[in-house]
Amino acid sequence: MADRKRADERGRQGRLAPPEWLIGGLRPAPTPIPWPAVARAAIALAAPLAVGMATGQSAYGALASMGALSGVIGDTADAYRMRIFNIAVPQLYGAIGVTVGSLVFGHGWLAVGALTLVALVSGMISSIGAVASVSGLLLLLNAVVGAGLPMPGPWWKAPLLLTLGGLFVLLLSLLAWPLRRTEPERDAVAGTYRAVAAAIEAAATDAYDTRRQAVTNDLNTAYDLILGRRAREHGRRGELVRLSAQLNVLIPIVEAAPAVHLRGWGVDPAIPSAVRQLADAVDEGRTGTVEPELPEPTTPAERALDSALRYAFAVVHHPDPDHTNIDDRLGRPAALRIRFRRAARNVLLSGASWRYGLRLALCIGLAQVLVSVVPVERSYWVALTIVFVLKPDFGSVFARALMRAIGTAGGLVVAAAVLAEVPRGWWDVPVMLVLAALIPAFSAKGYAFQTAAITPVILLLSDVLNHQGFNLVMPRLWDSLIGCAIALVAGYLLWPESWHTRIGARLAEAVSATADYVEYAFGSEDDRAERVRRRRRLYRDLSTVRSEFQRALTEPPPMGARAAAWWPLVVAVERIVDATTAARVRVNHGAPWPAAGEAVEVAVQLRELADGLRRSSRLVGVRVALAGPEEGVLAPLRQEVRAARAIASPGG
CATH class of the missing domain: 1.20.120 (Four Helix Bundle (Hemerythrin (Met), subunit A))
Incomplete structure (x- = not known):
């Protein structure tokens, strides 16, 4: 009887507990804090604000910090050359967006039409790739800000300041490039070796499937970094050739791992240890003749793994790999002009691209019509919420709307304390230093956490521009809820493909x-x-x-x-x-x-x-x-x- 009561109690608790799809986004992801990104974000957002304060142009400093915020959000690549694309290209689109927005500021229905058209373009180009997605985001984001906030004249000043802020982030991220030119690619290859070692070590355990997934992800990342860089460099650089050879020679080991797993029993600890030795050699750039200490193979699976490991030791430690024997496993990327033509064709002829663009345009248009008909102070926040929630390539619209609302509420608690207790002026600089550092740290934990970190930063910068203080807080909460509601209804429920x-x-x-x-x-x-x-x-x-x-x-x-x-x-x-x-x-x-x-x-x-x-x-x-x-x-x-x-x- 007691057992039955306990079971009934557990059943009632289960029915009362929030569903998994709701609470999943509130669990912080178990990822390490990216400390270099934390330091860059703190400096990139606080320094322009400090310069603005020192020169008596705090509004200019706030605009540059807004541009730096966009750069921090886009600073997600590991390789230095990819950082140039991930930060610089979106800044160009952001400059176009704020120019369009500022030109239609205060023009009523013209602003509604312009932002709706920009939203259509933003949604459509998001399907091209990661850089285009961030570019589309900044295009629409800055257009909304330009149409909602008065910008300092003449017309070119706001886009220039925003662009300078973003380029400042790029400069900070490239400071170590002369000393670590191929470090991200080398780290990716070495990390893939370590992931393979972990998978082989778990061959006879239930953890194998998870470890194999990690191998797949690391291989994808490493190939993307190396092949992407080689596509942009003429000729075959010695370091890249060596890294390509070291990555390709890992493939036979990856192929042998499933054979060892399906055999049903574990491997000698010397085998994963040997793979980790290879990882260390890649990491440190060691060369020379090294003979691995491996057990005698007896089965076809063991012979495959033994042969692959011995060949890997020969290639990894070779000082000058044969560049004619480098096989790009996924093929080298096409030339830039060819990829541009393909992207343009895909955008214009893709039904999915048009549907995404129309969804985004419908929601932005509805938001702008609403704030034009109903007086909403600082109405740009409604459209900003839709931009972040409804970007179609960012994930589940339903979940993001809920996480956005929850994250905004959490961020507003911090913003309320800052705006109520911290006097405006030079105190804004150390406060920004702390708040900006939280953005990359919280972004790694999940979308709700990222929203909670970004919200007080945007509100603090907005207050520097329009001096409303604590009165900014509650209107922003209502604006966010309105934006989430529009995204859920017009961007989710009305489109059968969503559900x-x-x-x-x-x-x-x-x-x-x-x-x-x-x-x-x-x-x-x-x-x-x-x-x-x-x-x-x-x-x-x-x-x-x-x-x-x-x-x-x-x-x-x-x-x-x-x-x-x-x-x-x-x-x-x-x-x-x-x-x-x-x-x-x-x-x-x-x-x-x-x-x-x-x-x-x-x-x-x-x-x-x-x-x-x-x-x-x-x-x-x-x-x-x-x-x-x-x-x-x-x-x-x-x-x-x-x-x-x-x-x-x-x-x-």
């Missing part, structure tokens, strides 16, 4: 690509480089699918519930790719080749699963039988496919 998810179709494409990979891996052709490229693309696509599902999990029912139900199938497909790679590695190192038609039968099973996912919005049944020798090299692969089939048709 009718396409995650099934995305997963089906990944399953179909997996079927192609299975057939190619055991087909008549034996182009290892092409096989590796296919596997890397497939892992990258699966990583994207996983991100889509994780974003869908933050949505309310039915989308969140459906994503949760299909989530095990995403993991199952990743395990199928691992099993395929492991089987091929075992064949390459002595295991017998599978019988004719075995791989084709597996591919047929996967394609039927993909077709079922495309036709249904629910989990599907798969009826094709899948049989084969239980001792064959493809037996683990068939087992993983059967597991996926069981997940897809739980009642069948």
